Amino acid sequence: MKTNNRSVEEVFSNIPSADTTLVHEMIEKELQRFNHKIIVLDDDPTGVQTVHGVSVYTDWSLENIDRGFKEENSMFFVLTNSRGFTAAETTKAHQEIAANIVAAARKNNREFTIISRGDSTLRGHYPLETEVLKDTVEAQSDIRFDGEIILPFFKEGGRFTIDNVHYVQYDTELVPAGETEFAKDRTFGYTKSHLGEWAEEKSNGQYKAEHMTYISLESLRAMNMDLIEQQLLNVEDFNKVIVNAVDYTDVQIFTIALIRAINKGKHFMFRSAAALTKVMGGVSDKSLLTREEMMSDHTNHGGLVIIGSHVKKTTEQFEELKKSGAVEFVEFNVHLVLEPDQFENELNRVVETTNQFILQGKNVAVYTRRERLDLGADRKEEELKLSVKISDAVTSIVKRLKVRPSYIIAKGGITSSDIGTNGLEVKRATVAGQIRPGIPVWTTGSESKFPGISYVIFPGNVGTKTDLREVVEMLSSKSF
Known part of the structure; x- marks a missing residue:
């Protein structure tokens, strides 16, 4: 009904x-x-x-x-x-x-x-x-x-x-x-x-x-x-x-x-x-986090945004982010997962380009190709296995970074989990608070790849149309 x-x-x-x-x-x-x-x-x-x-x-x-x-x-x-x-x-x-x-x-x-x-x-x-x-x-x-x-x-x-x-x-x-x-x-x-x-x-x-x-x-x-x-x-x-x-x-x-x-x-x-x-848990209210609270190490490096979620809200926020002059965009053609050699070459290209941009002080948004990989109704198991390969590849972008970004934003729940645990190798993090309502920030532990970095976990289905762009611009080392 x-x-x-x-x-x-x-x-x-x-x-x-x-x-x-x-x-x-x-x-x-x-x-x-x-x-x-x-x-x-x-x-x-x-x-x-x-x-x-x-x-x-x-x-x-x-x-x-x-x-x-x-x-x-x-x-x-x-x-x-x-x-x-x-x-x-x-x-x-x-x-x-x-x-x-x-x-x-x-x-x-x-x-x-x-x-x-x-x-x-x-x-x-x-x-x-x-x-x-x-x-x-x-x-x-x-x-x-x-x-x-x-x-x-x-x-x-x-x-x-x-x-x-x-x-x-x-x-x-x-x-x-x-x-x-x-x-x-x-x-x-x-x-x-x-x-x-x-x-x-x-x-x-x-x-x-x-x-x-x-x-x-x-x-x-x-x-x-x-x-x-x-x-x-x-x-x-x-x-x-x-x-x-x-x-x-x-x-x-x-x-x-x-x-x-x-x-x-x-x-x-x-x-x-x-x-x-x-x-x-008896947790008190807290104001939204400021740029100063999140950017503790004053690096000249750019920040990193990784967009994995495909829900409608993420796509709208991504389109809005494209209007920003604060970001360089790198598309990861994950459909090449069907051709292992080409997929490996594509991943290497994305990692190299991302490292260069961050080192040059530019914010970079890596996004997976927006069309879903659809092999048909009778190949769901195969599709799931390929999606795990794609997720592992996206995570490895962070794992293979040679330079520390000024911040990391991951868009999408599963994407942010994989990057946190496998890419950043976090064992224990502290929740610093929220950068926007419903958008939490971890401070990574001493054991992680980038200790003490601000890691923004941006759910796929949360936030206004402009939130992603505004968060990136707020955290950007350039002034707007």
Whole structure:
């Protein structure tokens, strides 16, 4: 069933306001009573788009998870990059992660909460990831999960859940998620926008929409904590809890009731976008990063932008970047992947040209050929293998850099993950903050190829049309 688009102004004018000062005081108190270590499993590096001052580990070894447990911060992130995995790889990774979390929690005598941070437009290995986590934790501990919280609200990206329907904002319109380009994703597609129906669809009918628990905007804005807490206390058999939200206030009110339910013995798994992590982790608001905060080593070298994502928003931002006088452009013809020798020559050309531009103090944008490689419906596996080869080649551009750029921007979730972990060889990074709403920046660790460099992780589906150009111009060593 199609749901009509809705006007942002009309929808938001009909939602009652809440006493934000009171909510702020209440959430602060409740978080002090919440002694869980929060481990956020990020299926691409964009999940840190609401936080700052937290660690991101790029592998899930027991050693690293133990380090995360020992940190003073209540929360740390583990980058899984599982959106780029097959189902089998995802299963294996999440079994290992869950086992290591249980072992580290036991060693540190600490209770924990796992948040599976997925895409705010509902793509990813769901419900596979949370089911594997649930089964593994339950098999290796005495924890039994009562339910799963589904909360894809992400204000910075214009993702709102209203009347249980998840929307993506396009200018002044709210479009149901199931009617956007994201729902047509070749790997993670779906048809439903109503989150209960979406969870039913994704679970192949194992969980029925009519039996799920729905946390309404009405009860959130009325601050009816007792009702919400009771709803959560009643959840059993790993049933789904759909949380409506249009503002951080809604997430804060929900979290107050949630912590109360958890402190009474309830156990939940979480599938959420980036907003919940900020609230549960008690992360304060922070101004957007300035050029001065990001450009610490005052090099005369140019910066590097790598564009891998093919979603419509990226293409629009790329077209806008072309209007900038701040950038030299290098196209990487990745379709030559079908001819290995030619592909190797093309990669060498791109690497050499990129090095020269950076050394000359010029900003360079390397972009993959914009047409998708399509071998036809019957050759999907082959296509996937080639896409991995392409991704490895794009990553190797950074790996083979001989000069340190003044900054690096990667456009697209999987692209930015591969460049961070393989190209820059980051083991642990600190989230410096955001350069634009929903666009995070890592400061790389001492072990990486370029220690202390500002690495901008620019999600494919986030930002205004001009954001990429404006960010590049802001970071450029030239003045505009």
